Amino acid sequence: MAIEKMVPLMLGGIRDTMYMTVVSTLFAYLLGFPLAILLVLTAPKGLRPHALVYRVLDAVVNIFRSIPFLILMILVIPLTRLIAGKAYGSTATIVPLVIAAAPYVARMIESSLLEVDPGVIEAAQSMGASIPAIILKVIIPEAKTSLIVGATISSGTILGYSAMSGAIGGGGLGQIAISYGYNRYQTDVLLVTVVLLVILMQIIQAIGMYISRKTDKRIRE
Amino acid sequence: MPLIELKHLTKTFKGKTQTVEALRDINLEINQGDIYGIIGMSGAGKSTLVRCINFLERPTSGSVIIDGKDLSTLSQKELRQLRQQVSMIFQHFNLLQQRDVRGNIAFAMEIAGKKKAEIDRRIDELLEIVGLTDRQHNYPSQLSGGQQQRVAIARALATNPKIILCDEATSALDPTTTTSILNLLREINRTLGITIVIITHEMSVVESICSHVAIIDDGALAEVGTVEQVFSQPKSKAAKKLIFRKAGADTGVMGDRMIRIVFEGTASNEPYIASLILECHVSVNIMYADTRDVGGKTFGQMILQLPEDHLQQDKIIYYLRNKGLRVEEVSSDGH
Numbered sequence: 001m002a003i004e005k006m007v008p009l010m011l012g013g014i015r016d017t018m019y020m021t022v023v024s025t026l027f028a029y030l031l032g033f034p035l036a037i038l039l040v041l042t043a044p045k046g047l048r049p050h051a052l053v054y055r056v057l058d059a060v061v062n063i064f065r066s067i068p069f070l071i072l073m074i075l076v077i078p079l080t081r082l083i084a085g086k087a088y089g090s091t092a093t094i095v096p097l098v099i100a101a102a103p104y105v106a107r108m109i110e111s112s113l114l115e116v117d118p119g120v121i122e123a124a125q126s127m128g129a130s131i132p133a134i135i136l137k138v139i140i141p142e143a144k145t146s147l148i149v150g151a152t153i154s155s156g157t158i159l160g161y162s163a164m165s166g167a168i169g170g171g172g173l174g175q176i177a178i179s180y181g182y183n184r185y186q187t188d189v190l191l192v193t194v195v196l197l198v199i200l201m202q203i204i205q206a207i208g209m210y211i212s213r214k215t216d217k218r219i220r221e
Numbered sequence: 222m223p224l225i226e227l228k229h230l231t232k233t234f235k236g237k238t239q240t241v242e243a244l245r246d247i248n249l250e251i252n253q254g255d256i257y258g259i260i261g262m263s264g265a266g267k268s269t270l271v272r273c274i275n276f277l278e279r280p281t282s283g284s285v286i287i288d289g290k291d292l293s294t295l296s297q298k299e300l301r302q303l304r305q306q307v308s309m310i311f312q313h314f315n316l317l318q319q320r321d322v323r324g325n326i327a328f329a330m331e332i333a334g335k336k337k338a339e340i341d342r343r344i345d346e347l348l349e350i351v352g353l354t355d356r357q358h359n360y361p362s363q364l365s366g367g368q369q370q371r372v373a374i375a376r377a378l379a380t381n382p383k384i385i386l387c388d389e390a391t392s393a394l395d396p397t398t399t400t401s402i403l404n405l406l407r408e409i410n411r412t413l414g415i416t417i418v419i420i421t422h423e424m425s426v427v428e429s430i431c432s433h434v435a436i437i438d439d440g441a442l443a444e445v446g447t448v449e450q451v452f453s454q455p456k457s458k459a460a461k462k463l464i465f466r467k468a469g470a471d472t473g474v475m476g477d478r479m480i481r482i483v484f485e486g487t488a489s490n491e492p493y494i495a496s497l498i499l500e501c502h503v504s505v506n507i508m509y510a511d512t513r514d515v516g517g518k519t520f521g522q523m524i525l526q527l528p529e530d531h532l533q534q535d536k537i538i539y540y541l542r543n544k545g546l547r548v549e550e551v552s553s554d555g556h
């Protein structure tokens with residue numbers, strides 16, 4: 001493909017891919033964060049153990065996580081139509097992306113929150129801290145570094161899903177790779193999209209790790 | 222009226238396969254101003270007991286009464302308020318790793334709903350008390366264990382508590398640091414009148430700062446009293462085991478007749494053994510000797526291996542008893 005055609009095509013692809021990744025990650029966190037907090041609170045050793053709530057949430061998360069993304073995307077097409085008005089394109093793809101990523105993100109956050117030293121939580125309880133205070137002032141701030149690392153990994157995974165969605169009507173770099181590289185045998189286009197996806201992934205990684213290291217007070221200067 | 226009163230306290234942990242009776246019918250009274258030691262072997266139930274005092278652990282039965290209030294009658298909110306009066310410090314300090322020294326001290330006051338200006342002023346005072354003013358902007362990872370425990374103590378003092386509970390507060394520290402932390406606690410008790418409950422498995426901690434001691438063994442209290450009483454005349458097997466633990470380990474091998482001499486306060490500055498040898502013309506073998514200072518008086522014990530001759534043995538025992546010392550036979554297993 002001629003370079004004059006390739007550049008705008010790729011720029012559009014990057015824009016769409018970033019759009020899907022960023023918006024989906026945001027919504028996945030909006031759903032996943034409360035879910036993770038509920039899981040941590042109601043767990044058998046949590047601050048407010050509740051066997052029923054915990055088991056139901058745990059099962060829901062597991063079920064959604066075990067459905068392969070492409071199949072999930074097909075399964076939720078009716079819902080996607082309902083929310084986005086159509087089942088293809090970047091905006092529509094956000095719907096299955098969020099549904100697939102939210103449980104993944106919830107697990108990621110849950111494991112970060114569980115890493116917090118139970119002794120510190122006990123200390124807060126011994127000072128008379130309420131549960132909301134423990135969550136907001138102890139658990140989340142103490143898990144901050146791990147949460148940022150988790151967010152980096154999650155957005156990388158969501159970037160991967162978004163590329164995969166190109167196979168069945170998603171937009172962005174994945175769709176370009178499929179329709180030019182695979183359907184029309186334009187290997188150069190395929191290669192460029194792969195390189196661009198790798199670079200995007202690296203950038204996300206680098207930014208995430210930089211922020212997490214910068215904000216971690218446990219490291220001696 | 223005692224400040225802390227435990228009545229028929231029991232705690233049972235029910236697991237899937239087994240139940241553990243961690244505490245059995247504990248009755249204890251701790252008065253305002255006491256430094257009360259609770260000592261016992263690992264697994265005796267010390268941590269469970271101290272966690273029951275602030276209801277971090279709800280007792281299975283019995284009651285905890287603090288300052289006249291029965292904790293089981295309090296609502297969650299009242300309980301949280303009470304906990305601001307009953308601070309706690311821990312073996313592993315349990316500081317917020319992502320907050321600096323000031324932030325950690327501030328935390329206790331934020332929980333108590335104090336205003337920013339008041340918090341800042343109080344932090345300055347507290348830093349002064351624990352001697353960490355020059356480290357106020359450091360994070361816990363930049364501090365030594367002793368310094369971290371000082372931060373924890375400042376945090377515990379922040380809300381002007383009546384009581385400080387210490388669960389193995391010095392067990393992660395070296396002897397010198399332990400001494401300095403114990404001195405700080407004693408100072409706090411003396412100047413601020415705060416009642417301190419100290420959980421430990423180390424005899425030396427109880428000796429150096431406690432006024433009273435309770436010995437807990439397998440979930441039950443074996444012995445309770447002033448440190449002087451319990452240390453000079455331990456009655457229960459558990460108390461003897463704790464107090465004479467080191468001695469017991471040293472004797473077993475010899476098998477000959479041995480005696481333990483117990484120095485009860487006033488007598489330790491007289492050279493008993495030297496006079497014994499000179500006056501009775503006998504020789505004895507000092508197997509073990511340990512004297513310590515408790516509350517200004519010297520307490521101690523010594524284990525002697527006696528000569529073969531029975532007459533000489535009796536003479537030695539008679540001599541020592543006559544001098545007002547308590548002499549006990551040592552069996553080969555140390556009690």
Ligand SMILES: Nc1ncnc2c1ncn2[C@@H]1O[C@H](COP(=O)(O)OP(=O)(O)OP(=O)(O)O)[C@@H](O)[C@H]1O
Nearest residue numbers: 234241243261262263264265266267268269270422
């Ligand atoms: N949450 C729990 N569930 C079940 N058993 C428990 C629990 N907490 C403590 N126990 C049991 O209760 C007993 C007393 O434990 P506790 O932690 O109070 O001992 P301890 O005297 O503090 O020991 P250590 O010196 O080792 O800290 C032990 O047998 C322990 O296994």
Ligand SMILES: [Mg+2]
Nearest residue numbers: 267268269389
């Ligand atoms: Mg313990």
